[in-house]
Amino acid sequence: MHVISYRRLREFTNKHADSRIALENWYKIASQAIWYNLVEVQTVFPKADAVGNFTVFNIKGNSYRLITSIDYQKRLIYIILNPFLIL
Numbered sequence: 001m002h003v004i005s006y007r008r009l010r011e012f013t014n015k016h017a018d019s020r021i022a023l024e025n026w027y028k029i030a031s032q033a034i035w036y037n038l039v040e041v042q043t044v045f046p047k048a049d050a051v052g053n054f055t056v057f058n059i060k061g062n063s064y065r066l067i068t069s070i071d072y073q074k075r076l077i078y079i080i081l082n083p084f085l086i087l
Helices: 006-015 017-032 038-044
Strands: 002-004 049-051 054-059 064-071 076-085
Touching: 002 017, 006 017, 017 054, 017 064
Parallel strands: 002 076
Antiparallel strands: 049 054, 054 064, 064 076
């Protein structure tokens, strides 16, 4: 899958250093994956959820959430919202 845009992840990890390893791991796995549906995503990320048209990933043990839109046909993952801290 092609992740658009890695820059958002990098900017976020610059502000929240504790998220760096978890987001780098997510990026490495997601960018090397070929998924055709949410069920396949959940085989790797069991806590990933569909929320409307978005796929939400829990990052770093649910400390952060990453909101994405996945176009399975084009093999694209769009980062919709920078990861954010769960209080």
